[in-house]
Amino acid sequence: MDKGYDAGIVVLTNDIDKTKSGYEPDKLSYMRLEAAAIEYQWMVKNNEKTVLIVSGGRIRPGPTLAEIIGKTALEIFHIPENDLYLEDKSLNTVENAIYSVDFLKKKDITSCLVVTNEFQLGRAMDCFDYYGRGSYINFQGHSAEEIILMKYPSKKEEIESFRRKKDTIRRAKHNFKHRLIFNIPLIGPVLMKYGVRVQMALLGQRPQEHVLDE
Numbered sequence: 480m481d482k483g484y485d486a487g488i489v490v491l492t493n494d495i496d497k498t499k500s501g502y503e504p505d506k507l508s509y510m511r512l513e514a515a516a517i518e519y520q521w522m523v524k525n526n527e528k529t530v531l532i533v534s535g536g537r538i539r540p541g542p543t544l545a546e547i548i549g550k551t552a553l554e555i556f557h558i559p560e561n562d563l564y565l566e567d568k569s570l571n572t573v574e575n576a577i578y579s580v581d582f583l584k585k586k587d588i589t590s591c592l593v594v595t596n597e598f599q600l601g602r603a604m605d606c607f608d609y610y611g612r613g614s615y616i617n618f619q620g621h622s623a624e625e626i627i628l629m630k631y632p633s634k635k636e637e638i639e640s641f642r643r644k645k646d647t648i649r650r651a652k653h654n655f656k657h658r659l660i661f662n663i664p665l666i667g668p669v670l671m672k673y674g675v676r677v678q679m680a681l682l683g684q685r686p687q688e689h690v691l692d693e
Contacts, residue, residue, distance in 0.1 A: 483528060484588050485528045485529065486528075486529045486590040487530050487582075487592070488532065488594060489532045489566075489575070489579045489591060489594065490531065490533055490548075490594045490595070491534055491595040491599065491603060492504070492508045492534060492545065493505055493507035493511070493544075494507070494508060495544055497541075502542055504547060510596070510627065512552060513556070513623070513627060514623035515552075516556035517627070519558060519562070531552060532564045533566065534569055534575040534578065535575070536569050545566055546565060566579055575603070576611070580607065580610045580611045583616055589617060590616070590617050591618050591619070592619050592620075592621055593620045593621070594622075594623055595623065597622040598645055600620050600622050603620060607620075
């Protein structure tokens with residue numbers, strides 16, 4: 480791998496699918512990688528020497544997320560191998576940040592773009608800002624949806640349909656948690672008494688200043 484990068488792009492992986500011929504990125508991972516590749520090509524075109532960091536470890540027996548999605552970056556999106564780094568230890572968003580920040584520090588990279596989906600972006604930026612504090616790394620977060628829309632306006636209906644589907648799933652999960660928590664005997668009254676912050680934590684709406692593992 481080359482040294483002296485101007486910037487880094489971290490793409491957060493989601494999962495991989497097993498096929499008859501092996502493994503491939505799932506839909507979310509492919510979307511994120513496509514967006515990261517768009518940003519990579521734009522930065523290189525503007526003479527910024529950029530490394531693409533694919534972040535994701537082994538979440539089940541088999542290859543790591545970084546291995547399979549990194550292979551797709553090479554073969555489908557033609558990212559040069561010297562500009563590709565596979566971060567293959569992380570198992571969640573917090574670890575994505577910890578291991579990616581560690582690599583960025585070692586390479587003295589002070590500008591980094593974090594790419595993931597809209598529903599994860601806020602949590603991801605909380606993590607990267609927290610674990611990158613004091614490192615002089617300037618983190619920016621871009622959603623895969625917006626990057627792809629800017630590059631391909633014709634995909635607007637496809638992206639909007641994806642957004643509606645994810646919002647429906649998110650609301651259903653939140654409502655299920657809400658009903659489950661507040662119907663447990665004694666728990667509901669305790670939460671009502673001791674405030675919003677505990678409720679937010681239990682419902683997955685963590686306060687901005689707290690970065691919790693998950």
